[in-house]
Amino acid sequence: MFDDFFLRAVVAGVGLALTTGPLGCFIIWRRMAYFGDTISHSALLGVALSLLFQLNLILSVFAVAAAVSILLLFLQRRQALSADALLGILSYATLAIGLVIVAFMSWIRIDLIAFLFGDILAVNRLDIALIWGGGILVLAAITWLWRPLLASTVNPELAEAEGLQPERAKLFFMLLMAVVIAIAMKIVGILLITALLIIPAATARRFAATPEMMAVFASLIGAVAVVGGLFGSLRYDTPSGPSIVVAALVLFIISLLPLARRVGAPATQHGGQGS
Template identity: 80%
Template sequence: MFDDFFTRALVAGIGLAITVGPLGCFVIWRRMAYFGDTMAHSALLGVALSLLFNLNLMLSVFIVAAVVSLLLLLLQKRGALSTDALLGILSHSALSIGLVMVAFMTWVRIDLVGFLFGDILAVSEADIDLVWGGGILVLFAIVYLWRPLLASTVNPELAEAEGLQPERARLYFMLLMALVIAIAMKIVGILLITSLLIIPAATARRFATSPEIMAVLASVIGALAVTGGLFGSLHFDTPSGPSIVVAAMGLFVLSLLPFGRKGEIETAIHSTHGGHH
């Protein structure tokens, strides 16, 4: 019915959407959208290092994103600058260093557009195994860390008092984000990863009555966006990655229409987690 490449793209994209849904919810609850961007931008530095030292691309991106996360945690502890200022510095520095390094490597042919916007139609069966294998791992980790992550999102002091180690939960969350970005880069690209993290979760928030339902809904909405975006891209001959984001945006706009009752997620997740991360 469809070409093999389209079926592979669909399977990989849906796997990715299911994985990033719950993570996206935590990004929204913790007000860490800018953090997601910073991690994604650091991916290009990972690409440059992998080309320079002939390393595995995914491993290289994961290591750089993890190092950027740890740098952020260390700089936050020093408290000299606000978190959003630190994120701005790290994000643009990592992206720019990556671009400068790539420019110096004249012996390497690099498809920058491919890395920035991904190429979901070029995924191989090995990529699908990676997406689903890595995705299952990430989802198991989220289920295992759900209570400490949620508690530290709602009230870090209370989570600390209950012995749930919110700092450690936060570190694990950042490492999971680094892993997802490493997996997602080839499929949706550096610039579109954050959209897939945030837009489905923001759409799910409108209908969810509990944090768990919001996490599941975010995955479902992400999968719908991937499906709609890919079919749209096939029909209108538009680039696949941006088409998926446009489909996600369309679903978000639909969710704003005044029908049904708004979910009670706000009562379940109080925005007491102070400050802008």
């Protein structure tokens, strides 16, 4: 009925959506959407370095994203600039440096569109194994970090007083973001990763009564967006990555309609700290 490449795309996309759901919730709660953009933009620098030095693509992207996360934490502690200014500098600097390095490598033919917007239809079985394997590890880590992350989101001072080490939890969370961006880049692309993290979580917030319920709903909504976007892409011959994001946006708009009655609000709705 469907070609193998389409089925592989569905399996890979659903696996990624299940992983991005809980992470996206913490991005919403902690108001870190701009941080997600910064880390995703840094992925292009990782791509450029992997091509320049013939390194593994995913490991290179993860290394650069992790380095940017650690650098951001260091600069925030120096308090030289506001968080949004630091994020803006790092976001556009890493993106620009990556583009400049790519431009210098005239001996390599690079499909920038595939890196920027993804090519989920090109995933193979190894990619699927990496996405699901990495996703399981990320979800296990989120489960382990759930209490300190949630506590520091609601009240960092109280979390510190209880010995939950919120700064360490935040660092681990940033590294998990780097992992997800590294494995998600091939599916939705550098410019659309943050959308897949944020939009399903924002949609889930309309219906969830608890943080745990919101995390589950975000994963399910992301999976529905992936399947809907891929079928829409197949039906209308549109780019697969952007089609997935558009499907997620449609679900978010539907959640705003009066008929989509809000069931409850997560406990962290009024909490959250900027990155």
